Amino acid sequence: MAVEFSRNITFGQYLDLGSPIHRLDPRTKIVGTGLLMFALLTARTFPALGVALLSAILVQVLARIPLGYTLRGMRLLFTTMLIIFSLQVFFFANPRDPWWQWGILSLSWDGLRQGLLTLSRVLLLYYFTSTLMFTTALMDLADGMEVLLDPLKRLRVPVNELVMTFVIALKFVPLLVAELERLIKARAARGERFNQGSIVERGRKVGAVLIPLFVNALSRAEVLTTAMNARCYRGGQGRTKRRLLRMRPADWLALTVVVAFVTAIFAAGRLAL
């Protein structure tokens, strides 16, 4: 049993590869991702998803992220989604001319279509969000979000505080993963077998690790709060920024391409299939 979660948990990891996508303004990337996600949520046909997949392939090529790395990160989600997929297929209500039926279980084109659509939509949604993280440094992302959410400040939404919370939460992901790894190793070294026993038993074993994990995380959070206070952090008020966000021609080009894809996804959605 090799415990190396960090190899498989890729979400939130930034890969400094300096690709054209990496160099875009964070606002472009956030808005672009948002538009594509919105289009995906409305896409209910295969041609629409096909266009979305094309845009994903374009991003994948431009961002220079190794395909294996991207796919490895999706493995866990994929397994979960397969379960949901089979539920959707077999429990589809009132199918037209099913191929096979037994009680409420059935196998039909309607069910299969619904399952495939959901599966590919969720995977693509995850793909776009994780690629945003792979290609955007955390602080860029935070600054971009803060600028985009700026109008909300008039409604007295504490934008800076929310963004800072998000940043710190993400920062803690790899640290907590490493800590979890250590805790599991410490238990495994004392003879615990995590891949044995009933589901309840396994759940209990993992649960036992989570308690010290949370205790450690809390004490870390306390130190971090002190450290932030010591550096005079008191929320967004009166705070200034070092970075200057600037839209370059490449950003406008990227946005145009995204809008074109989104329009194409909508248009393809009108095609009946």
Add this chain to the structure above:
Amino acid sequence: MLDVRELAFAYNAGRPDAIIALRGVSLQVAPGELVAIIGHNGSGKSTLAKLLNASLLPTSGSFSVDGVEATDDQLWEIRRRVGMVFQRPDDQLIANTVIDDVAFGPENLGLPREEIERRVHESLSTLGLADRRHAQISELSGGEKQRVALAGVLAMRPSYIILDEPTTMIAPAVARQVLRLAHDLRDRSGVALLHITHFMHEVVSFDRVIVMDGGRILMQGPPREIFARADELRAVGLDVPQVTQVAQRLRARGLPLPPAVLTANELADQLAPLATGEAKETRRQGDKETRRQGDKETPSGAVRLSPGLPILEARELRFTYMAGTPLAEEALRGVSCAVYPGETLALLGGTQAGKSTLIEFFAGLRVPPRAQLFAAGQDVAAPGFDLDGLRERVGIVFQQPETQLFEETVGLDVSFVPRRRKLPPAESRAIVERVLSEVGLDYETFRLRYVYALSGGQKRRVAIAGVLAAGPQVLILDEPVAGLDPRGRAELAALVADLTRRQGLTAILVGNTIDELAELADRAVVLHQGRVVMEGPLRELMRRAEELHALGLELSESAEAALVLRRVFPDLPTDLLHAEDLEAALAAQLGLPPAAEPGPTAALPVDEHANGS
């Protein structure tokens, strides 16, 4: 001027469980002064630091910073003027790139963009981080992280910087570099430093040393004055640096030395005029003697190389972290080494040497491809190999084991393995009682104690007890004394010595320093960048001190001093572990008669062990 008047603090003040941490401390720190605050754990030094940075509010007393009184409405002003670097690098860096983190403070101060840029670049270049400015925090070493933390504080232009034990979690050589950089800050920007530490050798270069004990200032003065009072320091669990100790011993034997010598260089200067004329005659003799001593040890170490089948053996073992990702990192590049039954092996190496990875393989927590790892002659990767059996035979205590205790109470944590094996309660209780006493904790006192309420040293003992409860044949300890104060280190080293000697356990001691632990070993293996580069009895390796240095290993204080003293005594040996060793070697060089009362020699534990096995 930092003016502190009768500052006192208690945790949970006003409640029955109040803990008084500080009992009225008064002191003044002038602008640009370098002050070291020293004391063992629980002496109140860290509490004082948090008060001065307004992270805590005093129970009574007051202080002011350059005329600004520390009142509730001036907290932010105080925090700006008194910056603070904390112990653990991971917990104080907020952003995920170097430049963003350094900018965090200035941004909070609401400075204009150009000013932030200017300060950030200034701080980064002052701390030698200019070309690392876009690096991810997660890919930095511990020492680099501490430099980033220091740069982040510096960019706020404080007048005082508090360093709260910033060197406990990083390698000593890196710690020295961080401290040197901190010293330079005073010369460059006139900032005053308050360095909190429990390592005596770090305070030598400071203007003033404040010794704290029990929440009070015990004594203060220039290091030379403080070090001359070695006996008083020992009484509160502190000690003077080994060089100072050696000089004091030589002085007691009649050499004309001052009461406190601070550095090896100083000692060399003092001894230079004595190392002439007739002394040279006897030096030749002493020389032979040392050489003879060395010869004696070589065979005793070699003997243990031969017997029987290795209990664990790596053959060209290779491993890469994050294999197949852009973050891939080769950790082991063909390691070959063996561990024989009954021996104590020191596994030494600097950072990134691959030590921690190798012991995870030894403990059965990772499985290599075929024919790379053998346990008692059997291929670990062969089908049908009893991996669970290997894990039972090999107990491992990880770095900072106190963070890996997972049960609520001491009794539950230690009885984890007996309970998992479903032993009857009486038997389980007997095991817990035995292993707790082996690590020096009383069963009745500690059984029901909450793990989180223990001290750092106690937690480590509990962690070791938990591993011993499984009844292992091999015990692996990964940097067991790192991060402890000198008193804790000495106690734990004594415990490990006791375990390895008395229990007849095969032990692997992992570390980056040739210290009191490494000397327990019969044999040492030195790793560097995933390969074995040196192997042999420890004293034999220590004669190649320069090579060890180049491999990123930290030498014993005495060996380190000997390298400097070679300026005066070109053939001074470097296989020295204790102040006594260095004293004897110097005495031989100077032609002094042997000491009337020889200190405990380092060879003793090794011999005893040899007889036992």
